[in-house]
Amino acid sequence: xxxxxxxxxxxxxxxxxxxxxxxxxxxxxxxxxxxxxxxxxxxxxxxxxxxxxxxxxxxxxxxxxxxxxxxxxxxxxxxxxxxxxxxxxxxxxxxxxxxxxxxxxxxxxxxxxxxxxxxxxxxxxxxxxxxxxxxxxxxxxxxxxxxxxxxxxxxxxxxxxxxxxxxxxxxxxxxxxxxxxxxxxxxxxxxxxxxxxxxxxxxxxxxxxxxxxxxxxxxxxxxxxxxxxxxxxxxxxxxxxxxxxxxxxxxxxxxxxxxxxxxxxxxxxxxxxxxxxxxxxxxxxxxxxxxxxxxxxxxxxxxxxxxxxxxxxxxxxxxxxxxxxx
Amino acid sequence: xxxxxxxxxxxxxxxxxxxxxxxxxxxxxxxxxxxxxxxxxxxxxxxxxxxxxxxxxxxxxxxxxxxxxxxxxxxxxxxxxxxxxxxxxxxxxxxxxxxxxxxxxxxxxxxxxxxxxxxxxxxxxxxxxxxxxxxxxxxxxxxxxxxxxxxxxxxxxxxxxxxxxxxxxxxxxxxxxxxxxxxxxxxxxxxxxxxxxxxxxxxxxxxxxxxxxxxxxxxxxxxxxxxxxxxxxxxxxxxxxxxxxxxxxxxxxxxxxxxxxxxxxxxxxxxxxxxxxxxxxxxxxxxxxxxxxxxxxxxxxxxxxxxxxxxxxxxxxxxxxxxxxxxxxxxxxxxxxxxxxxxxxxxxxxxxxxxxxxxxxxxxxxxxxxxxxxxxxxxxxxxxxxxxxxxxxxxxxxxxxxxxxxxxxxxxxxxxxxxxxxxxxxxxxxxxxxxxxxxxxxxxxxxxxxxxxxxxxxxxxxxxxxxxxxxxxxxxxxxxxxxxxxxxxxxxxxxxxxxxxxxxxxxxxxxxxxxxxxxxxxxxxxxxxxxxxxxxxxxxxxxxxxxxx
Numbered sequence: 001x002x003x004x005x006x007x008x009x010x011x012x013x014x015x016x017x018x019x020x021x022x023x024x025x026x027x028x029x030x031x032x033x034x035x036x037x038x039x040x041x042x043x044x045x046x047x048x049x050x051x052x053x054x055x056x057x058x059x060x061x062x063x064x065x066x067x068x069x070x071x072x073x074x075x076x077x078x079x080x081x082x083x084x085x086x087x088x089x090x091x092x093x094x095x096x097x098x099x100x101x102x103x104x105x106x107x108x109x110x111x112x113x114x115x116x117x118x119x120x121x122x123x124x125x126x127x128x129x130x131x132x133x134x135x136x137x138x139x140x141x142x143x144x145x146x147x148x149x150x151x152x153x154x155x156x157x158x159x160x161x162x163x164x165x166x167x168x169x170x171x172x173x174x175x176x177x178x179x180x181x182x183x184x185x186x187x188x189x190x191x192x193x194x195x196x197x198x199x200x201x202x203x204x205x206x207x208x209x210x211x212x213x214x215x216x217x218x219x220x221x222x223x224x225x226x227x228x229x230x231x232x233x234x235x236x237x238x239x240x241x242x243x244x245x246x247x248x249x250x251x252x253x254x255x256x257x258x259x260x261x262x263x264x265x266x267x268x269x270x271x272x273x274x275x276x277x278x279x280x281x282x283x284x285x286x287x288x289x290x291x292x293x294x295x296x297x298x299x300x301x302x303x304x305x306x307x308x309x310x311x312x313x314x315x316x317x318x319x320x321x322x323x324x325x326x
Numbered sequence: 327x328x329x330x331x332x333x334x335x336x337x338x339x340x341x342x343x344x345x346x347x348x349x350x351x352x353x354x355x356x357x358x359x360x361x362x363x364x365x366x367x368x369x370x371x372x373x374x375x376x377x378x379x380x381x382x383x384x385x386x387x388x389x390x391x392x393x394x395x396x397x398x399x400x401x402x403x404x405x406x407x408x409x410x411x412x413x414x415x416x417x418x419x420x421x422x423x424x425x426x427x428x429x430x431x432x433x434x435x436x437x438x439x440x441x442x443x444x445x446x447x448x449x450x451x452x453x454x455x456x457x458x459x460x461x462x463x464x465x466x467x468x469x470x471x472x473x474x475x476x477x478x479x480x481x482x483x484x485x486x487x488x489x490x491x492x493x494x495x496x497x498x499x500x501x502x503x504x505x506x507x508x509x510x511x512x513x514x515x516x517x518x519x520x521x522x523x524x525x526x527x528x529x530x531x532x533x534x535x536x537x538x539x540x541x542x543x544x545x546x547x548x549x550x551x552x553x554x555x556x557x558x559x560x561x562x563x564x565x566x567x568x569x570x571x572x573x574x575x576x577x578x579x580x581x582x583x584x585x586x587x588x589x590x591x592x593x594x595x596x597x598x599x600x601x602x603x604x605x606x607x608x609x610x611x612x613x614x615x616x617x618x619x620x621x622x623x624x625x626x627x628x629x630x631x632x633x634x635x636x637x638x639x640x641x642x643x644x645x646x647x648x649x650x651x652x653x654x655x656x657x658x659x660x661x662x663x664x665x666x667x668x669x670x671x672x673x674x675x676x677x678x679x680x681x682x683x684x685x686x687x688x689x690x691x692x693x694x695x696x697x698x699x700x701x702x703x704x705x706x707x708x709x710x711x712x713x714x715x716x717x718x719x720x721x722x723x724x725x726x727x728x729x730x731x732x733x734x735x736x737x738x739x740x741x742x743x744x745x746x747x748x749x750x751x752x753x754x755x756x757x758x759x760x761x762x763x764x765x766x767x768x769x770x771x772x773x774x775x776x777x778x779x780x781x782x783x784x785x786x787x788x789x790x791x792x793x794x795x796x797x798x799x800x801x802x803x804x805x806x807x808x809x810x811x812x813x814x815x816x817x818x819x820x821x822x823x824x825x826x827x828x829x830x831x832x833x834x835x836x837x838x839x840x841x842x843x844x845x846x847x848x849x850x851x852x853x854x855x856x857x858x859x860x861x862x863x864x865x866x867x868x869x870x871x872x873x874x875x
Contacts, residue, residue: 112688114677
């Protein structure tokens, strides 16, 4: 295996987990973290990783740069990385959300850097499985073969199994919308609306993700694969759990602010619901679940009656998804 | 191409194409007999249909001999036969360029167009020379002229124009000449060389031949490699990325990327050879006509059913000298302008470049373009990666075309009438509306003014935001003026005008032409405000690229 150089940008949970996995491989691992406390924790937990507060030093010899930050922090970190970016860098991100104006993560990175070889990580990515030596499965979407080649080289010998696709838009939309579906599912669970309701809401979420993704240039098949359905099924992936918890708290009457404070980590689905609802209006797309979740989050609707309205709607997945492209 | 370079380029062409074939053979992807058999199959098929070709007998003799010899040839002898085929193709493609003749032609005061028009019909030299319109006044060359001149000094430039008419290559050649740039070379369809005189001039104005009837993969490889070599030798090029004239009249959105990719290939080769000036720049150019010479033939071809449209059209208006002459004279009699707009240059990865030719990132910081092609620290070609880079360049080019497209009165008038017809007949499919008409087939003049007024407001807003350019008659005239000018243009040239005013109503007398001219405004999403769906679906766009694509 290679002595590839990996630069991880971010000091949160994902950065920690990736550093933990990758320092077990021959790769040279550097981590950039802005927060001094996060740097200290990383240094202590992963002595093999070189931890930097200087972006230039972190990415200087990098072959691959991984953005291990949530979507809301992505533009700022990408902007910080921009002056040090190089055309031969392979860049990955694991964001599960979108930026203002429904900016997809790859577009946010491309908007401020010279890099071309960008890949999006999707699928369940349940890092807790790694500690029990179970396989960890990810979808990598990139239009550049070299991204998949390098990632496969990098993770050789680890429990990570990588499935590849060229559908960057599809994987990013599926990942972002699955968090909104998780919010809705958490609400339904808290209101004890039953397993059936949960199934219907998740299916509706998938349907809307497909419709939106196809409209933005994604492929239908992505949403029925690991990055779509495969991402919705696991219930204990940490980001899904966070979203379900926030949804549950809001359904029980908590304020959005209060709900967000009570969970650790970022809840990207809140901004995604807002942006998806706004985009649906601009594109004249019918995305009722996005609208309803956003209304509930912003206090304009009560969770139970709003979700009950959603449950009454027809579900014609493929027809709606494909028809929206015309 | 200069005579001193031609021999060197042809020798290198031979060895490079053979090296490519040998690599495929070594990789087990093909065998020499398969390559040759493929060539023989495609060429024999072409020769069966292409009886007009002046080299048909010699071609047939060569391929018959190859077929005969290949049955008992060793691999080495087969490669030798392939090499002979490459040489034949190379000699046909390579233009003979004579700089002294170019100087003479372009210094004549009435260069390019006048001479070419005369060349098409030598008798006219005596009869109509004095009446030939002057391109000098009719052509507006605008955009990033100084920037492009600078790029020409620091690297090799590929100008990539939109393509709606066979007049385009003349327009581009003349515009670049007027900018004070040395001649660019470009690939022109073999059919344009069929007239010996026009062929002579085109060659000497920098054209090399592209025979689109040749489907042999070996020919395509030779052609691509030839273009790459000219770039490596520092020859500025013109590529028409649509591959053929756009049939629908719309701004090209999806471009053929094969030839465009040679820019990146040349850049990588230059880096590998440590050339002191390796940079290649790609420059979008948008040509906008108020009327298009071949509009009737092109839209007619577009409207044929999928699969029946022709990729190569040889019997259109451009092949009839009188038609060209009348077109130019009448167009210019109305003070019409042809706009040639050059956009900012970009590198082969789609990054913008500054006046020194340095690549820039989205924040305007300089970046090293060589980094994009490093593998294991060395510049190296990589098929799928490079195809993706070129696809991005295609997207940037198309964006530039939309921004630099100059909207003129014919486009706005046609769009207004066509949109009103569509709204008047909501249950009729657009293409059926064009082919068969509808019950309500005319529109009130006053409503046309109102529709144009609405469109002008929208267009002027978009132009202020840099999303499109407006011709002088659209930029600040009233809706009445625009409609009057549009209808006047429609009436002067086409066999049947696109639309006619009778009293207080406007009649679409040629709905296909109306579609053609209104299509120039497709792709800007105006239809949302018009309460309509886009006229052109992705199927139509594929068809608009020439059907066979």
